[in-house]
Amino acid sequence: MQQQPISFHKSTRLPWLVVTDLDGTLLTPQHTVSKRSISTLSHAQRYSEHQQIDDRDIHRPIQIMIASGRSPRSIQKVIDLFNGLMIPDAVLCCNGALTYNPRSKVISYPQFIPLDQALSMVQRLRSEIRVHGTYQSQFPPNENPESSGAEDLVPLSQPTPNRVTQGGEQGQDPAERMAGRSGFACEVVWFEGRTPEGELIYAKDTTFVCDQTWVLQRKHTIYYNYTTVENTMEAFIESLLLHQHDPASGRAGGIIKLMALDRNRTAADVYESLPLDVLSMSTPAIPQPNDTDIADADPVSVSYSNAFFLEIAAAGVNKGLGLKKYCEANHIPRENVVAFGDLLNDAEMLQYAGLGLCMGNGHESVKRLADRVIETNADDGVAKEIESWFL
Numbered sequence: 001m002q003q004q005p006i007s008f009h010k011s012t013r014l015p016w017l018v019v020t021d022l023d024g025t026l027l028t029p030q031h032t033v034s035k036r037s038i039s040t041l042s043h044a045q046r047y048s049e050h051q052q053i054d055d056r057d058i059h060r061p062i063q064i065m066i067a068s069g070r071s072p073r074s075i076q077k078v079i080d081l082f083n084g085l086m087i088p089d090a091v092l093c094c095n096g097a098l099t100y101n102p103r104s105k106v107i108s109y110p111q112f113i114p115l116d117q118a119l120s121m122v123q124r125l126r127s128e129i130r131v132h133g134t135y136q137s138q139f140p141p142n143e144n145p146e147s148s149g150a151e152d153l154v155p156l157s158q159p160t161p162n163r164v165t166q167g168g169e170q171g172q173d174p175a176e177r178m179a180g181r182s183g184f185a186c187e188v189v190w191f192e193g194r195t196p197e198g199e200l201i202y203a204k205d206t207t208f209v210c211d212q213t214w215v216l217q218r219k220h221t222i223y224y225n226y227t228t229v230e231n232t233m234e235a236f237i238e239s240l241l242l243h244q245h246d247p248a249s250g251r252a253g254g255i256i257k258l259m260a261l262d263r264n265r266t267a268a269d270v271y272e273s274l275p276l277d278v279l280s281m282s283t284p285a286i287p288q289p290n291d292t293d294i295a296d297a298d299p300v301s302v303s304y305s306n307a308f309f310l311e312i313a314a315a316g317v318n319k320g321l322g323l324k325k326y327c328e329a330n331h332i333p334r335e336n337v338v339a340f341g342d343l344l345n346d347a348e349m350l351q352y353a354g355l356g357l358c359m360g361n362g363h364e365s366v367k368r369l370a371d372r373v374i375e376t377n378a379d380d381g382v383a384k385e386i387e388s389w390f391l
Contacts, residue, residue, distance in 0.1 A: 094323030183213030320348025
């Protein structure tokens, strides 16, 4: 963001690119798109700003971009809400891990997690989740192993150190803990070969791959096709490692997002229980068939944005990085970018944009770093801001 905030209110110039988050920003609290937002974004995209550059008449349209943690298949369901009146020019998916063109169905700029790091992270998380466990007194009653996958509900065989609570008191006896139940999933970009110039050709959508524990815990939320691993997530990642140098095999691909859960605990509880060396894991990277700029031996990023599971991405991946790559590739100066967001995963995007706007319902820390706070998503804050540019 600039030291002097840019304003497009009733000005003689308009931004080249408008990028907006979805949940809590463009979408209403009912997770739909208001008629006002549809009308305003449609008008903005159709508008062609007239400029005279070097004695040439230039008509520059305003590009519309969506930035979300969602995958391409999930984004398409949101685009359908516009009823064909507006199709985004580009979408940042999986919190900036890739850019998706909803018109051509082409994926670009994927930021892959080095496969050896993904494998190490799954191994460590599985171990930490199992060893930490859950106190028997906190465990949901009446678990049925046959119906809920609770076959691993056994007392921990090896005691673990007592954790000190915030009040400074020791926790309950570790012998009362039941082993944690880890589940894993990932978003995979499959490779379909190479261009004559040697560039990788990607599938037109990511594939959601998960294990049986994940399905047992999250199936009620999965509204799209998914693939269940035959064995374990470790075995699946090892198969990707085996075929990584053969993009045309049909079995080569990369992971852009890894997810982990404990069926007994919230994501926040799991995250807080992880030792620092897991949160800053870094292992030597094995060369992979992709052209990412993720440096070897960089740690992966571990976080969570909901109550259910951890999210792991390649080092440095965020919406700000995805926006930067798109702008550089399309020669869009950052001062001609307006970004809308509400939560911490929008922070880098708002900071990169020439004008970063936080919703009135946004996180307090995001409000402090934004150039300006606008009205809430319930009050069509994004639409009202864009409308003001044309008045």
